[in-house]
Amino acid sequence: MSDRIYTAGLVVIGDEILSGRTHDKNIAQVASWLQVQGIRLAEVRVVPDVIDRIVEAVNALRESYDYLFTTGGIGPTHDDISVDAVSKALGVPVIIHPEARAILERYYTDKGGVNEGRLRMARTPEGAELIPNRMSGAPGIRIGNVHMMAGVPHITAGMLDALTGTLEGGAPLISETVGGFIPESEVSILLRDVEKAHENCQIGSYPFFREGRVGSNFVIRSTDRGDLDTCMKALCDGLAEAGFEFTHGGI
């Protein structure tokens, strides 16, 4: 495991997210999965089903980060244009991937066979490998550092599962949480000072309102267990000194 920090970008493709019709679940899902791989999600862009907008986002993020993930737009209908967009971004033609075609033919054998719409799901940028899809027929697509996944969250989950352990990552970011009915505005100086004193740690403060009361969870993140524990102790000591009650693991 190296000290190098590995990063990823995510392009969420779909009018349904931008219209508010569908609540995105893939950002959190991809983010959590990446953490375990030792890869940091550094940026997300949500773009509409418009080729040039997807191309622009794909090119910006695949060049800025080690890995790029996309979700959405790889299904059988006319609004599924992610393969066209990624091919355009990479400057390669769209082909019918023979292995993907074979997978779809098997999958649809007793479901009416492969028709024109279903065959769309065998299209990939030239030079791509497939990402297995254990949930339904159509595979995900991997080409260079670009990983194209489904929009339907549980299908994406299966694809992420298939990719587990296949991407080089660094030391995973680990975290500890402490929380209580503590207004963050009463401990802002403490948080800042504790973070400053612990170089390899970041402290995030996440306020909430619950049972009619104000509270916060404080999350310390680090790549080093020792640094994390030292920082956590300093924060807890500070909170206790200020007279606050708190719970490890957050509330």
Place this chain on the structure above:
Amino acid sequence: MSDRIYTAGLVVIGDEILSGRTHDKNIAQVASWLQVQGIRLAEVRVVPDVIDRIVEAVNALRESYDYLFTTGGIGPTHDDISVDAVSKALGVPVIIHPEARAILERYYTDKGGVNEGRLRMARTPEGAELIPNRMSGAPGIRIGNVHMMAGVPHITAGMLDALTGTLEGGAPLISETVGGFIPESEVSILLRDVEKAHENCQIGSYPFFREGRVGSNFVIRSTDRGDLDTCMKALCDGLAEAGFEFTHGGI
């Protein structure tokens, strides 16, 4: 109401979204609210709590779209740096806004008064107006076409409510949905052809798996009620002809 299409960008600021710790609720909330204002959410970027990354996203989106919204990073703690970032993006200094300070002093009168952390929430870019916050003390911020809101979704909801009707928009995008246990891969040609034949309408196809069965909802969007109804009728006729059962409003 003009034919001009009004657009908005959204910058979601926060490590907690990129780490997967917090599931974002603001994208859907802002998107739905914008629809009602006759403004289309055209792009979202999620960026970490890093000044230059926020500056870059703010500048890209405020220049590309009519309106820019930001969520997150306007609280009292050291990781709340959105005001610094937006000020840097706009090239104006950060000031203590007198009206914001007065609001905070009133709000915290019987809660221990305004301390250093709480005073952070009175900081704005020079030249800003305030967006009322009916839920807690600290206001949102409006400067030029930039609207800065809280990260906590119900506080953002209150700020959006305060902005309702204050932004110029175009004809709202209206939509109709029809759905059923219809595999989208069996009607992909129909969807494409119906969309092609109805210029002012877009059709989105949103597959799901439920009760062990495959289905889809088809959403038609248009700015014109007549066009929408004509397109809807064509789609329903096509689905009926193909022998599918479906429900208006989606399932």
